[in-house]
Amino acid sequence: MDKNTYKLLTPGPLTTTETVKEEMLVDLCTWDADYKQMTQEIRAALLKLAHAERGYTTVLMQGSGTFGVESVLSSVVGSTDKVLIAVNGAYSKRMTEICRYHHIPYTTVENSYDTVPQADAVEAALLADPAITHIAMVHSETTTGILNNIAEIGKIAVKYGKLFIVDAMSSFGGVDINVPELGITYLISSANKCIQGVPGFSFIIARKDALKATKGMARSLSLDLYAQWETMEQDGGKWRFTSPTHVVAAFRQALRELDAEGGIAARHARYARTNAHLRQGMEELGFRAYIDPSVQGPIITTFLYPQNQAFDFADMYAYLKKHGYVIYPGKLTEQDTFRLGNIGEIYDDDVCRILQIFKDYQKGLK
Known part of the structure; x- marks a missing residue:
């Protein structure tokens, strides 16, 4: 860090x-x-x-x-x-x-x-x-x-x-x-x-x-x-x-x-790769994305609150922050969501760590 x-x-x-x-x-x-x-x-x-x-x-x-x-x-x-x-x-x-x-x-x-x-x-x-x-x-x-x-x-x-x-x-x-x-x-x-x-x-x-x-x-x-x-x-x-x-x-x-990174093409490739990795990993953990992959951009993903487990956004937010990452609350009114951005200094290693933190948090709920 x-x-x-x-x-x-x-x-x-x-x-x-x-x-x-x-x-x-x-x-x-x-x-x-x-x-x-x-x-x-x-x-x-x-x-x-x-x-x-x-x-x-x-x-x-x-x-x-x-x-x-x-x-x-x-x-x-x-x-x-x-x-x-x-x-x-x-x-x-x-x-x-x-x-x-x-x-x-x-x-x-x-x-x-x-x-x-x-x-x-x-x-x-x-x-x-x-x-x-x-x-x-x-x-x-x-x-x-x-x-x-x-x-x-x-x-x-x-x-x-x-x-x-x-x-x-x-x-x-x-x-x-x-x-x-x-x-x-x-x-x-x-x-x-x-x-x-x-x-x-x-x-x-x-x-x-x-x-x-x-x-x-x-x-x-x-x-x-x-x-x-x-x-x-x-x-x-x-x-x-x-x-x-x-x-x-x-x-x-x-x-x-x-x-120096290689211009927009290289940055887009990094964003798209980390976004896809993050989306796939989160869905494997039971967090369903709000929009279809066909219209998903490479910048940020909105996830629905999970329905089949105890879930408290504020508690999860605090846990993630304690372990090194801050996320966004949702912006929708009709459904409960939260958002994960992947632009800035976020790389593949970060995504692996983030997914592990989510996994560890879920274990603590059981």
Whole structure:
């Protein structure tokens, strides 16, 4: 075990490397040229990961991933526009909350939490409501671990000339996403997810022509996406307001470590392998996964509470933490669940240890 007393089986914050943590030991000035260059390096690296070096730009935004989603929705959907939100989890549902807070016109295509949004349903909604200008959805729904089909919805967006907003919070960096090829207009993710940095800022990869058209549309001062981008462009990486300097330094190191691991392909392979190992091992111990393997993403798995044995989540949580791992409670309302993430510094040896801890806990219940 490293300096931490436990590792995180969570989808971000997650367990980071010591070298990422060490980058936060240096204090940086937001106005300094070296720091602004660090921001520019990050912006360019993100575009490369997104296959979006032409026609796209990157905006870094203070705050959690939800801040980034709120920045996009409140900045790019105009007063005469309307957004269609494909809902199949708590995080896509949160998009509707953001729209309500900002009085943004929206409608939804509702799906059960164990199914992916279907392109034909989205297309039917567009045909029924010509007022819709934007489509928004989550890629990796960490409510359940489901991986939604953004490629098929992207085709519908392109076919009907709609702007496409994708919350790729828990997938970007761990799943290859060709942003231009998929017709994505705005992609949002966060520093503390698959790139394996620490919490503190989100980032938006935006189609430049679409972003330029939103000048003056923002409903918030601090979350004004266009204004943030304009300042970064005009002042060589300067953030409009105080930025999380230590987090930015850690994120640059995390990007370098992603590259050293072999890029997104290698990281995806590791995540997929540990996810499959964890899911199989848990099911052998009697913990049934909530969603079908065919729609399971490589980031996090939701498990149903076992029915045939004495079970207390708080007790199990405490036992796991005592033995070196922290897990996530469930996010469902209609069923009792808990979640196991496998991103961050989690490897095959960790999965073997985790499964043994669960096994030992079950023995103690008998």
